[in-house]
Amino acid sequence: MQILLVVAHMLLGVQAHNDSTYNKNPTPVYSILSENQRIEISDSYEVVHKIERKFTILSSEGLAHAFTSVFYDKLNEIESVEIEITDPVKGKTLERAKTRDMTDAAIYSTSSIFDDNRHKYYEVQSSKFPVQVTVNIETKSSSNFQLSDWVPVHRYNQKVTKSTLTVVYPEKIGLRYKAVNLLGEKSENKVDNRIEMTWVETDLPVQTPDLNKEDDHKLLLAPVGFAMGDYVGKMEDWSGLAAWQYKLNEGRKVLPDAFKTKLVGMVANADTDYEKIQILYEYLQKNYRYVSIQLGIGGWQTMPAEDVVKYAYGDCKGLTNLMQTMLKAVEIPSNYTLVQAGKDADDIETDLPSNQFNHVILQVPMKDGQSPVWLECTSNSLPAGFLGDFTKNRHVLVIAEQGGYLTKTPSYSSFDWNAIHSKNDVKIDKDGNATIATRMKVDGNFAEDLLMVKQHLDTRQQRDYFNRNSPVAGLIINQYELNVDHKDSLLIADLSYEGFIQKFVQNTAKRMILKPFLGKVSEEMLVNNSLSQMDEYQIELPEVMEAENLSEKLVLEEEGITVILKASLEGKNLSVNREINLSLKEDISDEDKTELIKRINALGSTNFYFIKNTAALRHE
Incomplete structure (x- = not known):
């Protein structure tokens, strides 16, 4: 009986606690x-x-x-x-x-x-x-x-x-x-x-x-x-951790003499250090496979470079160490670098020197004050100098012989790295359906997304992806072509497709209504706080019509923000061009960014109204 009373009291206490919790906060x-x-x-x-x-x-x-x-x-x-x-x-x-x-x-x-x-x-x-x-x-x-x-x-x-x-x-x-x-x-x-x-x-x-x-x-x-x-090491500061990591990898940068001779020959005709880096990096990408290795201290100590050469595979540590050793063979110094990797990874606590890292990349300092070249040695497709969203814009620990230091990887936030340019030819038939032919060029961060599509999706999945992500809702793509390349470190993608859209416009007896068709700016597009976008539409109407509410120019202009929407009608040819240039402050709040996106999208959110066959109507 005493046990039951104690248990009953305990349960009543739990219930009372929950009741008070619910009264203050409805969270279950x-x-x-x-x-x-x-x-x-x-x-x-x-x-x-x-x-x-x-x-x-x-x-x-x-x-x-x-x-x-x-x-x-x-x-x-x-x-x-x-x-x-x-x-x-x-x-x-x-x-x-x-x-x-x-x-x-x-x-x-x-x-x-x-x-x-x-x-x-x-x-x-x-x-x-x-x-x-x-x-x-x-x-x-x-x-x-x-x-x-x-x-x-x-x-x-x-x-x-x-x-x-x-x-x-x-x-x-x-x-x-x-x-x-x-x-x-x-x-x-x-x-x-x-x-x-x-x-x-x-x-x-x-x-x-x-x-x-x-x-x-x-x-x-x-x-x-x-x-x-x-x-044994000390982490009183970041340099102490770097010194320990350097000691851990000592003696593991040795290559066979024949391989070193081969590397020197590969870059003999290169004019600049960047060209040499690019040649050797592409060789690494084509000939060595990434394999994750996590075995005891091997989770931190790299494979010897000569073993990576022998077996043609390595983890991030092994491939980075090999790339560093290859560059050393052609007299280009570089630095093994620790990073907390992941597309959505948080930056490290810079005021608490400690192990906050899960990945390794390579930093190659350049001469004459140029920015370092960063290499993601586990990638078989990124160009030399572009890290991608896996390791960009975060603090990293550079490991050097004298110790080490914290620095930050590039944010790729300039217009060059966040550019989209599309040209769209649209033809509307008398039933309100339309065909569309689009040619799109994207640079930098946006091109990385298309690189992932090209690498990891089959033809059918790619087509579905473009259908879902078309700026024009309801598009059914008949054919497409996607090419991804790079100019030095800048990743570039060219996409073209042709498709069909049912009921692109709405018809009444006297009017044709063209619903909003401009692609909306999303929060994902502004992850880097930068966007340079140009969308050009040439739309052929089914007949000559009179525009009822055509605004020739709409502008949104503030500090770091320029959005211009232009429209004109000549005969049955409607031109709509939108230009967006955004360079936002790094500390912009999520709320302010969301509100800005709403204002930008509102600029192209109204219907276009056209009066049909106005000459015939006047004769009546």
């Missing part, structure tokens, strides 16, 4: 979490990480919150996992599980062939709620190079009543951290030569999927002294 709560984590770093740089989680799962949606996944590889071991599922009403244990009961699986990237990344996972199942889940995890890492970030709220629609992190480390090794949006308390104690730091967060707000990433609560951790295998 699927689970309640209390968590305690402890990270202990030894004098030998080993890390023991203990986690205790206690969930109350309130609904079927909350089952995923208790999903337990524990990563391991050659550097990280699973010491133990214990999971207990109980019925809080009856006080009965429903299920217990340990490490041996978990499912073991590889964690593959889409391109990995050599990869020791694995995890053990366990899925909680229940048809009755509430249910309580207690999870205890202990892992051990042989290196403190990468310390886990602490994010107290794990899931959307989860109420965190209390979350605690304690980090214990030798004073001589040191610890650096950055707190972001933490609301709780921090304490620090010193016992002998060890420091113990504790962070406590309580009663955190319930998060929803519309949470802005920058508003999340988190603690970023980084060691000062660290080691991986026999390689």
Whole structure:
């Protein structure tokens, strides 16, 4: 009876908590979490990480919150996992599980062939709620190079009543951290030569999927002294991390003499360093295959250049190291460079020197004050000097013999890199249908999108893509041609197509109505805050008509913004030209950008009205 009263009180407390939550905020709560984590770093740089989680799962949606996944590889071991599922009403244990009961699986990237990344996972199942889940995890890492970030709220629609992190480390090794949006308390104690730091967060707000990433609560951790295998380093600043990376790759830039002689011969007739870079880069792209390799320290240490030559493949580290070694053979210095890659990846925390990188590219400094040439050595299609959206416009760590430094990759935000020019010939028949012939030239960032279409979609998929993305809605393409090339580092694409559109115009007895047909500017087109677009339409009407509401010129002009729409009618030939030139401030807000896009699109959003056969109507 006493147990039942305690359980009833607990459930009433949960319900009361939820009621108050709903009163203040209608956000549903699927689970309640209390968590305690402890990270202990030894004098030998080993890390023991203990986690205790206690969930109350309130609904079927909350089952995923208790999903337990524990990563391991050659550097990280699973010491133990214990999971207990109980019925809080009856006080009965429903299920217990340990490490041996978990499912073991590889964690593959889409391109990995050599990869020791694995995890053990366990899925909680229940048809009755509430249910309580207690999870205890202990892992051990042989290196403190990468310390886990602490994010107290794990899931959307989860109420965190209390979350605690304690980090214990030798004073001589040191610890650096950055707190972001933490609301709780921090304490620090010193016992002998060890420091113990504790962070406590309580009663955190319930998060929803519309949470802005920058508003999340988190603690970023980084060691000062660290080691991986026999390689010891210090990350007091970025130069320290760079020096460690340089040491890690020492002695791995050796090529066979015959191969070096071949490289020198390949560039013998080149007039400039850029031409030499381009020749060798294209040779790398055509002859060496990208393969992801993540094996222990090999996740950071490159393959020897001579092995990449021998086997004709390598990961980002191996291919970048080979390219650097090839350039060295023709007396062009370059720098191995660490980057956080990904189309939508966040930039790194520049004020917290630490491992925030997942990819390697190459920087080639140029003479006479010219900008460096950047090389994405895993790409078999990008021109020398163009990184693409995978690594553009973000901070990177350049590795040099003297140490290293942070710099930023190009943003490709000038008009040259964000240009679209289309010419469209449209012929409307008496039934209101139309044929259209379009010739389009796109440069830089937009050409990269078409390069991906050409490389990764078959003919049918390409046709479907162009149908869906045509500026004119309802277009059915009969034939098309797509060519992608480059002029030095500038990627260029030429696209032409012919198609048919049903009911392009609407006919009444006396009027023909031409609905808006200009392609809309989208937020994706302004990711780089720059756009140079020219659209020219030559439209042949089915007969000579009189324009009823034709505005010869509409203009939107402000600082960094010029939009001009011109229209004219001669006989049955209608010309519509739109010119857009946008160079927006880097700190423009999302709201201001959205409002600007609405104003630009509104400029071409009205119908054109034409009066039919006006001469005949006057005779009547």
